Amino acid sequence: MKKIRAGVIGASGYAGAELVRLLWMHPEVELAGINSKSYLGQKIADLYPSFYQIIDLPFEEEDSVIAKSDVVFASLPHGLSEPLAKKCDALGKVFIDLGADFRLDNEADYQEWYHLQYQEPQLHKKAVYGLPELFREDIKTASIIGNPGCYPTSIALALAPLMKLDIIHEQHLIIDSKSGTTGSGKGLSDSTHFPRLNESFAPYKIGAHRHTPEIEQTLGKLCGKDVSISFTPHLLPINRGIVSTIYADATDEIHVEELYAQYVKFYANEPFVRVLPLGKTADLKYMKYTNYCDVSLHMDERNQRIILVSAIDNMVKGAGGQAIQNMNIRFGYPETMGLSMVPASF
Numbered sequence: 001m002k003k004i005r006a007g008v009i010g011a012s013g014y015a016g017a018e019l020v021r022l023l024w025m026h027p028e029v030e031l032a033g034i035n036s037k038s039y040l041g042q043k044i045a046d047l048y049p050s051f052y053q054i055i056d057l058p059f060e061e062e063d064s065v066i067a068k069s070d071v072v073f074a075s076l077p078h079g080l081s082e083p084l085a086k087k088c089d090a091l092g093k094v095f096i097d098l099g100a101d102f103r104l105d106n107e108a109d110y111q112e113w114y115h116l117q118y119q120e121p122q123l124h125k126k127a128v129y130g131l132p133e134l135f136r137e138d139i140k141t142a143s144i145i146g147n148p149g150c151y152p153t154s155i156a157l158a159l160a161p162l163m164k165l166d167i168i169h170e171q172h173l174i175i176d177s178k179s180g181t182t183g184s185g186k187g188l189s190d191s192t193h194f195p196r197l198n199e200s201f202a203p204y205k206i207g208a209h210r211h212t213p214e215i216e217q218t219l220g221k222l223c224g225k226d227v228s229i230s231f232t233p234h235l236l237p238i239n240r241g242i243v244s245t246i247y248a249d250a251t252d253e254i255h256v257e258e259l260y261a262q263y264v265k266f267y268a269n270e271p272f273v274r275v276l277p278l279g280k281t282a283d284l285k286y287m288k289y290t291n292y293c294d295v296s297l298h299m300d301e302r303n304q305r306i307i308l309v310s311a312i313d314n315m316v317k318g319a320g321g322q323a324i325q326n327m328n329i330r331f332g333y334p335e336t337m338g339l340s341m342v343p344a345s346f
């Protein structure tokens with residue numbers, strides 16, 4: 001069978017470069033072209049020496065990359081993907097966006113949280129939300145796939161079985177997430193500058209992070225009701241990984257063993273979600289550089305409060321790995337192809 005020709009727009013950024021690394025290892029992908037405006041003509045190995053003597057590709061113009069590709073991934077700042085999606089759509093190419101431009105169903109939410117307007121509203125009717133474990137059937141035939149945000153991935157996968165059981169107060173969800181700094185991209189900022197970040201740990205955008213409507217949208221679809229969350233992200237002084245801790249108040253008495261059995265059943269056929277045995281806690285140590293999402297269940301018995309912990313690698317399950325999982329589904333390859341990494345233990 002012919003390999004899929006894949007192109008990456010925005011390959012000079014962290015998420016784009018991680019996608020390049022993963023696509024290179026996929027047995028059925030030919031990395032057809034990579035793009036950057038700032039580094040046009042330079043080799044990716046000059047920017048990321050880990051690719052030296054392995055990936056010998058230069059950065060090219062967007063149109064040249066699109067022309068060579070069957071599937072085009074975009075990994076750009078928000079608001080830049082619609083013109084690319086339009087070109088790909090006209091040429092019959094599959095478009096997978098790692099940014100947020102195709103994640104939200106309602107333009108009003110996009111305007112409110114991203115302060116941007118849709119330039120091509122008709123394209124959004126063709127777009128699907130690319131969280132494979134929950135929306136696999138939509139992804140199989142989609143021409144435009146909006147890869148989920150990193151925090152929303154870690155949160156939706158932890159909560160999905162619970163949202164379907166109708167046993168919690170959906171208006172009282174409290175979520176704390178902690179992310180490594182690759183989540184904020186390669187640009188320098190005061191908050192990611194080494195002396196500022198090192199030996200520090202703090203929340204940011206408290207109750208006001210732009211992932212809030214995306215998380216509520218997915219959880220609402222799962223339970224069929226309006227969902228309201230209080231979401232607070234934190235910045236960890238490490239490179240990669242996200243841990244989310246989620247507090248859900250039960251409406252009735254809950255037995256954690258029964259809930260655990262429901263979780264195991266829900267994810268029984270999902271290769272990338274690991275429901276940890278009761279008594280274990282999801283931990284960044286054990287899934288870095290892989291596409292796994294680890295979920296652990298805990299019970300605050302005194303308050304009848306369910307506490308969930310999830311852990312993902314923001315660069316893999318939170319970005320490039322999930323994008324490849326979507327590509328595999330869309331092109332009919334086994335979902336795990338190119339993504340069967342075993343996590344390191346130390």
Ligand SMILES: NC(=O)C1=CN([C@@H]2O[C@H](COP(=O)(O)OP(=O)(O)OC[C@H]3O[C@@H](n4cnc5c(N)ncnc54)[C@H](OP(=O)(O)O)[C@@H]3O)[C@@H](O)[C@H]2O)C=CC1
Pocket residue numbers: 009010011012013014015016036037038039075076077078080098099100148149150182183184185186187314315318319
């Ligand atoms: N980092 C993460 O953990 C995750 C990131 N994402 C999403 O992936 C996308 C990229 O993020 P990330 O890699 O972290 O960011 P980076 O800042 O590391 O990279 C941004 C990329 O966009 C390109 N770019 C920037 N401005 C423009 C412009 N005006 N026109 C064209 N290209 C531009 C840059 O290329 P150049 O300047 O070389 O042209 C670079 O390749 C974002 O939408 C982000 O939300 C999604 C999930 C997780």
Ligand SMILES: CC(=O)N[C@@H](CCC(=O)OP(=O)(O)O)C(=O)O
Pocket residue numbers: 098099100148149150151179180181182183184185233235
């Ligand atoms: C640590 C950090 O800064 N994280 C980023 C989100 C990560 C991400 O890339 O999310 P998107 O795909 O929606 O851009 C932030 O809080 O803006």
